[in-house]
Structure formats: structure tokens, C-alpha cells
Amino acid sequence: MSHPAPRTRPRIDTAQRRARLGRRHLLAPDCRAATAEETADAVVALHASDPATVHLAACARLAAPDPKEVERALYEDRSLVRMLCMRRTLFAIDAELAPVVASSTARTIAARERRDLAKWVREGLGWDERRLAEVTDRTLTALADRGEATAADLSAAVPELRATVVNSPGKPYEATVAVTSRLLRTLAAEGSIRRSRPRGGWTSSTFRWAPGTALVDLAAPPAPEARAALARRWLAAYGPATVEDLKWWTGWTLTDTRHALAAVGAVEVALDDGGSTGVVLPDDLDPVPAPAPWAALLPGLDPTSMGWKARDWYLDPAMAPRLFDRSGNIGPTVWWNGRIIGSWAQRPDGEIVRHLLSDEGGSAAAEAVAAEAARLAAWLGDVRVTPRFRTPLERELSAP
Template identity: 75%
Template sequence: MSHSRPRIDTEGRRARLGRRHLLAPACRAARAEDVADAVVGLHATDAATVHLAACARLAVPDPEEVERALYDDRSLVRLLCMRRTLFAVGGALAPVVASSTAGAVAAKERREMTRWVTGGAPGWDERRLAEAEAKTLAVLAARGAATAADLAAEVPELRDTIVVSPGKPYEATVAVSSRILRVLAAEGKIRRGRPRGGWTSSSFRWVPGTAFADLPAPPPAEARAGLARHWLASYGPSTVEDLKWWTGWTLTDTRRALAATDAVEVELEGGAAGVALPDDLEGVAAPGPWAALLPGLDPTAMGWKVRDWYLDPDHVPHLFDRSGNIGPTVWWNGRIVGGWAQRADGEIVWRLLSDEGGREAAALVETEAARLAEWVGAVRITPRFRTPLERELSA
């Protein structure tokens, strides 16, 4: 790459991360919406991750602040979107994400579900599927909130089952309701309500939603440009491959979206080609020493495809499961240096995989572990995706 292009070094990228992802103590936010906006969206596949990721970045960590945004004000919206992953995004960004990403995911989910139901359940065709969905939405509108079991009690079609992989060792019987409700949620027609248990619970009631078709959303190309701009402001400077991976778009759509943001080419440390917003080429001061304990699937840890600038490749086997899901991580000044876990008695334990930062780093990590233990209190956390180091530490 030509040296005439602006060069962004790794320290500059880590300084941006500490500030823009609200991880340095001086940069923490007051509201859950501000956190989601700072990282574009909070990973929501694991119910606990939303709260843990948000509270790590809140000046006053409080699960009730996250509950307010999710369930009272509904200013955080869960969407099946980037990489076919569930995210909680701010209400203002939700139409952009729906048009740029979630709409296409929902369309694919519907095609697959329709083939699955009509091809595997006796007596099912597209007409019966449409009738079952209409009944489900009517019951939910009348009740206001309902579990899948509540809905199945009033909509007999939802009780039908399909045998998956018959005759195989992994043969399973799956309820039709699970796929229908997933698609209705993917389309925004229903959404998850408050969990039946505590904030770590994945058991919840469904409530009526707003279908994407009813949202005042920008056209897909315009929405992709808007999402790319927002992502670059949070995660840039980065590579084109990072954005393509993060969104799940094609390379053509990724390049067109970046072109619409007026992104400029930069050289990243090591000579890799990158892109940045035109107003993000100057140096950024480091926010001062900081440490953070982030949960499994945290949006920062999963924010880039190329991670060598903040993660030692030798540490990957300890911190990721076999499917590529990252577990709980310990950060020091913009770099992953270890992992953490919670034991059955509630103790927060951690281990550094690097001696970077020495005693200063260890002291700040200890402070963050105490902060986490204080607000988590009696709640017990088991990540949905277990990793080798997390299993070892929690034993």
C-alpha cells in the first residue's frame, strides 16, 4: 500500500477502542441506550450477555437499567440480524438494521421454515401455515403476553411436531411452534418480553411487535451505508473484511456501502489495507490505564474478523469454543490478556495469560473483578457457550 495514505498504528486503534466502546472508566455511560449505540448493538444470543456487556460500560452498573431499556421503554430492540445473530440495538438504529440486514435474514428464515413445515408435517401447506400464524398473532394480541406453551394451548396447530433426521443417532422431535415463533420474531411481528426468571433467564413470554414492513425504514442500499458509517465510527479504522464478516453482507454490498460513507483508504500497522471515516484520521489520545472484564460474546471481543491487534493468536484455544464463540475475557488497555469466570459460591476468578501491564494491570483487574462481584451479587452466571479457560476457572 502506498505510504502516501494515512497510517493508523495499533496503539491508535486501541485508544479508540477504550474510548468509543466506553471501557475506560472515564468514558462510561449513564444509560443502556448509550452503551448499545457505542458498540452498534449488544450481542443477545445469551440473555446474560446483554446485561453483563452493558453494565461493564455503565458508570453505575445496574441490571434494572438494562431491563428498563429492554422492557419498559422498549428503547432497545432485539433483532436477528448481522451474521444471523441476535442483537439488541437502539430504537433509532433498529429500522436501519432491519432494512440493511435483518430483513434479508428474516426472508431466509421464512423460506427455510416454510420448506421445513410443509415438507415434513403431514397436512401442512402454505395456506395452513398462514392460518396458524394469523391465529397465533390474534391470540397474542388478545392476551398481551404469552409463553410458547400458552400459545400452543389456544392454537392447536402449534402442537404439531416433525421428526428431524429420522433413523439417525441424532433423530429429534421438534415442535412446529419453535420454528413459527422464531420466524415471526425474525420478522418483528412478535418480540421477547420480560423473562420469567431473573435477568440471566432465557425463559420468557412473547409480546406483540412491529413488523418490519410497518417500519419507516430507509431503502436497503441507503440503510447499508448508514450501518457501515455507524460501524466505522465505533470499530474503525478497520479492514473491508472486518465489516463484511461483521455484517454478513456480500463483498459487493460491503464495498458499495463503504463507498457511500466516503470512507478513505488507510494503512494499518503491519501494512494491512484498511478503511476509516474521513474525519477519523488524526491521532487519538489513550484514555489512561484501564482494565475490563467482558462477558462471553461481548460485542467488542467479537467486533472484528482480524483480531491479532488485540488478541494473541496463542490465546485463542483457551478463550474460544470450537464453534468460534468467545468466552469471558480480561482486557488491559485495549488488548485481551486473560479470562474470568464465576464459581458456584459466587466468587469472580480470573487468570492473566500475559504479563503485559505487570502489577498495575493486575491491580486494576482486581478492582474490576470486585466491581463485577458487587453488582452481580447473588446471581450466578454460566455462559451459554463454555470455553476451556472458563470451565477450568469455574471448577
């Protein structure tokens, strides 16, 4: 009895993956965007754990880079919203995508934050849930009365917020933490409050707070539908990728990841890296033309640099110890045609310095990188940027 020949998976090679990255992530000059919203859409979400990263990542993808364009989207139009979501990480997301992200990831994380907070104040301060609810309500009322307020303003209005708990007493990483920071983090995760303009410039981590829209009040699709919608958006930007890449990026369980991929009809493809199997959307098998040669200087925690768990196809593993911190956060990177070739930093006098760890691209790459460094320095002007998460090579380069 004859058997049908096994079906051969379509193959998408590394060169094609890099071509897609350059075009779809708006890094090739001819593909750059006009608005901050377009930059976030292109990569699904902009990392926002470091306030400067949102502006640096968006401006790297804007045809006319300007932090005011990002501030417009964040604070005036509020078309970009910050959410604690994938991998319990803070992202800036298009407001239209927010309900999908809320249902697929953020609500689960917010519930965990609330449980953790309740345990923390119970064990550290002896507060029961009733006491915590009272303090929460008074904090929200104080914020509503003021319209906007800093953490210090709210602590002055609600004295209980100034209570502190010593975390990990006796350990090398012992820390004294105020209720203010834990409660505001939880309220922000729940959407009840939102970050408004920072005090100082766009690199500042000291935000004013304003009333928000609670996640429970968003008209969001059921979680399985939301996960499928997010998987579709992610694959359109990052595909082909492995199942493990999507699981890592979202923080979902393997079962939820597989169900989401099945719901969008994801197709398996063969990849170059060690014969692994990737997935793409069913209508995304045709090759994408490679853009003209391009260079980019991306910030620490850029969504492209942190877009995949398996990174060998765009990052030589030998470079990782100098480009990542001990927690797995990537620092500023220099790119050439879809591959990381080095790092950059800003010195106290404003100079943008870079160090190439690869000679890939030769003089053409070096010239293009120099042009991008000049472009970055021009729009930064007098602003000085120090990444929140320092990496070995960035520290070396930024030293005066």
C-alpha cells in the first residue's frame, strides 16, 4: 500500500527574516513613519520600562524624529497608552489595541499585582483587605480631586501611603519600600490611574498621575479571542518566529500560545537556525523584497532587539555578555541590515560613541552607522540619556 509523500514545509531563510525586520519594523530609511502611533503599531508595542526608550525607539523609526511627536501621542491625544502586560513588562500600546491586550494578558497580571499587594501589606503592616480597600479609595478620591498629582502629593493627602515595609531583611538586597510605590503600581496595572507628563524632561522617571480607565471597564473580547488577535498582530510584525518566541514574548502558557496560533491558522515553515520550525500567518509566505542597505542605532530594551527569545539569526551569541545585563535586558545596539553589530552610548558632553563588534558590512556599514549617530545626536540636542538598565559595553563607552 502506497503512502502520500510527506509534505515539505515552506522555507524562510535568515536573509528573508532580516529583510522583513528592516521593512516591517520601520528601520530602513525608506520605510520610516510619520507618526508615533505608526511606530508602535509596527512593533505591536513599545517597551516603556525605561521612559527614555519609548522616545528613542519611536524616533529611530520616524522620518522626522521629535520627542514632541511622542509626547503628543502619550499625553495630548492619549492614542498611546502605557500598560503593564506582556511578561509583566510596561509597554506603550496603541489605544485601539488596549482592549485586546487587557483581555489577553493585562487583566491576569493586574489581578496578580493586587494579590501580591494584599499579601505584602498584610505581612508587613498587618493590614487586612478592608484597610487596604479604604486606603485605595482615599487615594483615588485624592487624585480625582486634584486631576493630576505626583506620588509625593498623594502621600501628603493620604498619610497611610507613607508607611514602609522592609523587604528581604538581612539580605544584601534588603530595601525599604513605601506603600505609595506598591499601591500606585497596582492601580496603574488595573488601569484605574495612568501616567501623565513627567516632572522634567522626557527622560524623567518621576511622573504625575491622573485618573484612568479601569481594565474591567474596557469593552474587551473574551480572552481566547483576544489572544488570537494579539498573536495575529505579533506574527504580522515578527513572523516567522517559533512557538517558543511567541510564548516568551507574551508570557502565556504553552497551551494558550498553541491555541492562539491555531485560531489564526498559523502555518509551519522551516528556518535556517539549526533546522528549527517557525510559524507565519497563512497569507504571509511570499518573499519580501530586501530594503536598501540600512543602519540603525536602537535604545536599550528596544522592541526589535527584545522581539524574539531565539536571537542567533540577528545576534552573534558571543556578543551577548557585553550587550546584556545580568537580568537579560539588552542595552543600546547598532544594527546593519537586520543584524546587531555593536553598541552605542552617549557621553556626558553629548557625543554619541559606538563600538562595532563585527566588521560585517565593512566601510559601507561604518559610514552608515556614523550617519545614524549624527542623526541621533542632532535630534537629541542638549538632552542626555543614560539607560535605566546598564550593560557592560554601554558603561565602557559612556565613560568620559
